Amino acid sequence: MEGVFVHESSYVDEGAVIGEGTKIWYFCHVQSGAEIGCNCSLGQNVNIAANVKVGNGVKIQNNVSVYEGVELANYVFCGPSCVFTNDLTPRAKYPKGNAAYKRTLVGEGASIGANATIVCGHEVGAWSLVGAGAVVVSDVPSHALMLGVPAKQKGWVCECGCLLGEDLACSDCGRVYYKVDNGLEEVER
Template identity: 55%
Template sequence: MQKTDFYIHSSSFIDENVSIGKGTSIWHFCHISEGAEIGEHCNIGQNVFIGKNVKIGNGVKIQNNVCLFDGVEIKDDVFIGPSVVFTNILTPRAFINRRTEFLTTTVEKGASIGANSTIICGNTIGEYALIGAGSVLTKSVCDFELWYGNPAQKKGMVNKLGEKIKG
């Protein structure tokens, strides 16, 4: 693939062995780590960190100031709001190396995560699920569920458009 197939702002840093799909834009002050895979037609906002081996599908929109650490997989058409953080270890300690204990977090197709949410590792966010802004998600979420709060709790169901429905 030629570099002209995608856009990278000159202030961003891209490590070796990174895959970036056609039509993707990576904006100011981003760091994309070794082994990361970013699909086609994605928009990576300003000041985003994408860790080692993170996988991002096609058509994903990641807003400013988001951190995705090793162990995160984002499927197609996912929206991640500004300042969302994903963790990858449940019991971090500065003096203990737990890199072999990273837990996988998966965000399924079409899901949306609101601004300033924290996603605790080891969970799955189902297809077209909606996580409200400012939530702390500590559990897995099924397809089309609406969760919000601290800690986040199920508050209903949404349709494919993200509109709350009865159910």
């Protein structure tokens, strides 16, 4: 794995693919079949399960487990101790295996705050922002600001992360958006 940093306390199983420039810090485990893109950062105590796909430029903070069935697109941010699930009805006595896993897709540039929970089977839209401690139980539109338990949309955010006003124009970077069925799209400049 040339051009990859893996701390000596971490394990990368045979069959995992890790892109150049990626850094894997203390006490991590990347399981066989996982694919991690280029220039990613995995903080302390991160687990990437078998067959998980992680895009380029993804930052996964401390104490996050990304379970099979979850896919993280490019530039996703996972805050400390955020939680992903992959089975809606788990039972220790009656394990179902990966046939029961529900797919969860986190779109490009989305950010998930510390201690937020993403219940499986939902899509978190591109450039959306899920606030700290929120519990996502439904699909998240692109650029949506989601807060609370259960998470509800409380506004819109720009690709740069700035909160948008009613005019859907960013006061920081100048991007302007318009509403579409699944969230916002940027007006071409």
